[in-house]
Amino acid sequence: MEEELLWKQLKAGRKSALEQLYRSHAEALLLYGRKFSPDGQLVEDAVQDLFVELWQNREKLSQVSSVRSYLLVALRRRIIRQMDRQLRRESPEEASEQLFEVEISIDEQIASQELTAEQHKQLNQALQELSTRQKEALYLKYQLNMKYEDICQVMDINYQSVRNLVASALKRVKQLMARGWWPIIFYFLIR
Amino acid sequence: MNDQYLKYDALELAQDEAFLRWVREEENSGAMQWETWLSAHPEKAEAVAEARLLARALIFKEEKTSPEQIEQLWARIHAATPAKQARKPLRIVRWGSYAAAAAIALLLAFFFLWPASGEPVQVFAQNGKTMEAELPDGSQVWLNASSSITYEAEQWPENRSLKLAGEAFFEVRKGSRFVVETERGSVEVLGTSFNVNTHDGQFSVECYSGRVQVRAGQSSEILTPGQSATLAEGGLEKENFEASTGVAWRQGHFDYENTPLALVFAELERQFDVSIEAPDSIRQRRYTGFFERNSLDSALYLVCWPMQLESNMDKNKIQIGPAKDAGE
Numbered sequence: 063m064e065e066e067l068l069w070k071q072l073k074a075g076r077k078s079a080l081e082q083l084y085r086s087h088a089e090a091l092l093l094y095g096r097k098f099s100p101d102g103q104l105v106e107d108a109v110q111d112l113f114v115e116l117w118q119n120r121e122k123l124s125q126v127s128s129v130r131s132y133l134l135v136a137l138r139r140r141i142i143r144q145m146d147r148q149l150r151r152e153s154p155e156e157a158s159e160q161l162f163e164v165e166i167s168i169d170e171q172i173a174s175q176e177l178t179a180e181q182h183k184q185l186n187q188a189l190q191e192l193s194t195r196q197k198e199a200l201y202l203k204y205q206l207n208m209k210y211e212d213i214c215q216v217m218d219i220n221y222q223s224v225r226n227l228v229a230s231a232l233k234r235v236k237q238l239m240a241r242g243w244w245p246i247i248f249y250f251l252i253r
Numbered sequence: 254m255n256d257q258y259l260k261y262d263a264l265e266l267a268q269d270e271a272f273l274r275w276v277r278e279e280e281n282s283g284a285m286q287w288e289t290w291l292s293a294h295p296e297k298a299e300a301v302a303e304a305r306l307l308a309r310a311l312i313f314k315e316e317k318t319s320p321e322q323i324e325q326l327w328a329r330i331h332a333a334t335p336a337k338q339a340r341k342p343l344r345i346v347r348w349g350s351y352a353a354a355a356a357i358a359l360l361l362a363f364f365f366l367w368p369a370s371g372e373p374v375q376v377f378a379q380n381g382k383t384m385e386a387e388l389p390d391g392s393q394v395w396l397n398a399s400s401s402i403t404y405e406a407e408q409w410p411e412n413r414s415l416k417l418a419g420e421a422f423f424e425v426r427k428g429s430r431f432v433v434e435t436e437r438g439s440v441e442v443l444g445t446s447f448n449v450n451t452h453d454g455q456f457s458v459e460c461y462s463g464r465v466q467v468r469a470g471q472s473s474e475i476l477t478p479g480q481s482a483t484l485a486e487g488g489l490e491k492e493n494f495e496a497s498t499g500v501a502w503r504q505g506h507f508d509y510e511n512t513p514l515a516l517v518f519a520e521l522e523r524q525f526d527v528s529i530e531a532p533d534s535i536r537q538r539r540y541t542g543f544f545e546r547n548s549l550d551s552a553l554y555l556v557c558w559p560m561q562l563e564s565n566m567d568k569n570k571i572q573i574g575p576a577k578d579a580g581e
Contacts, residue, residue, distance in 0.1 A: 077334070080330075081327065084330060085327070092318050092323075093316075106322075109326060110329050110330050113330045114334055127547060165313065200311060205312070205313045205315075209270060211551065214547075214548070220548070221551035222550065222551075222554070225268075229264065229268065235307060236263065236267075236307060
């Protein structure tokens with residue numbers, strides 16, 4: 063409701079609405095952007111351009127169901143376009159391959175239960191075996207806590223595909239956990 | 254607590270939004286209900302523990318952003334988005350376009366809405382559409398799908414009164430008495446926001462701000478924000494609801510708690526402009542959950558899957574029956 067109001071105020075030309083939207087989404091945007099490109103400057107520039115364009119085109123903005131997914135989609139397109147351009151300039155013969163680089167961090171609670179370095183490595187290996195799309199879907203769902211409906215929009219695929227992506231990725235991670243992770247599961251059991 | 258969770262395994266739990274809210278210890282995540290449920294079903298403890306670990310393991314490494322970085326970037330954006338200078342010339346353009354829009358609106362009003370002395374104005378949102386309308390005094394109405402309002406524009410300044418069929422959300426400008434009449438009851442306010450639903454023989458009113466007087470037959474209730482009144486056999490029943498999240502249908506969200514599927518199907522039909530066929534034995538069953546307006550596929554899935562139902566679509570006709578493969 064509040065976001066909807068901010069969006070309306072932005073359309074009406076209220077600069078404070080732009081600032082509030084920036085402040086509530088900047089961090090997520092910067093972090094998400096970095097998953098596509100290791101180039102921090104490129105990501106910052108993309109976020110800047112995104113908000114500047116949002117302001118310039120404010121009167122033409124349509125209603126959106128989720129401001130966050132709107133911004134994530136816009137940033138994603140911008141970064142991929144920019145990277146394509148850079149790549150074509152540097153090595154025109156190479157086909158661009160889209161990346162989504164993520165790594166699991168050790169949750170403090172698990173870490174305190176002596177998750178071995180080995181298990182941590184296994185988890186990350188399982189993650190790296192996943193496809194780019196699977197990793198992105200997991201990231202949006204578990205890191206940014208987004209709803210399936212909003213993930214559809216960001217990744218531009220239908221609802222069932224998102225569910226399949228998440229389910230298959232999760233299954234893979236779970237298979238891995240089935241091997242030798244019982245002590246940790248037990249910890250959660252008695253908690 | 255929903256019984257569908259009894260059928261969930263660890264993987265399904267770890268994907269469930271309500272479950273994740275609980276595991277992440279978010280506010281209002283219904284922790285009490287989850288814990289009660291868990292102690293009533295100790296056989297689910299293992300699945301819950303596994304799902305919890307899955308959800309907790311999926312925390313990704315982030316190179317943290319610093320407050321300075323956020324500030325500096327805002328300074329750059331701020332400098333590149335002048336509010337005042339750019340707006341002055343723009344404002345003239347905008348007034349121009351407002352004037353043009355107003356002229357067109359007037360013209361349209363003249364042709365379509367101008368009441369031939371006393372002929373009422375009707376605003377109608379058809380199946381699959383919602384609609385926003387402004388009343389002569391600037392009050393706003395949002396019509397849900399398959400709903401209409403009718404009023405006398407000429408008499409509006411003296412008599413703010415309209416007839417509603419279906420469901421609508423009102424934001425009423427402060428002023429004289431404002432009355433919404435429906436088949437089964439009426440709502441009276443001075444200046445406030447509230448939702449009225451009369452679909453499928455219901456009469457229910459939710460108050461979001463101000464005060465609302467609801468009348469149905471002999472019974473009458475005064476509602477304050479966060480209170481709702483629903484017409485039951487014995488008259489109006491007052492209850493509390495969560496008003497801070499706003500009217501769900503306006504955001505395309507439809508929530509149900511122990512609601513007969515017949516009502517859920519009727520809403521699906523209105524929202525997606527489809528027709529649904531299902532045996533009465535299914536229509537009588539009760540559903541707890543939600544669906545959203547953005548996709549028919551996902552809505553059908555969200556309603557059918559937990560009830561172990563299956564849907565088949567042919568053009569705009571949907572047949573719903575028991576799922577053949579209930580193990581999925």
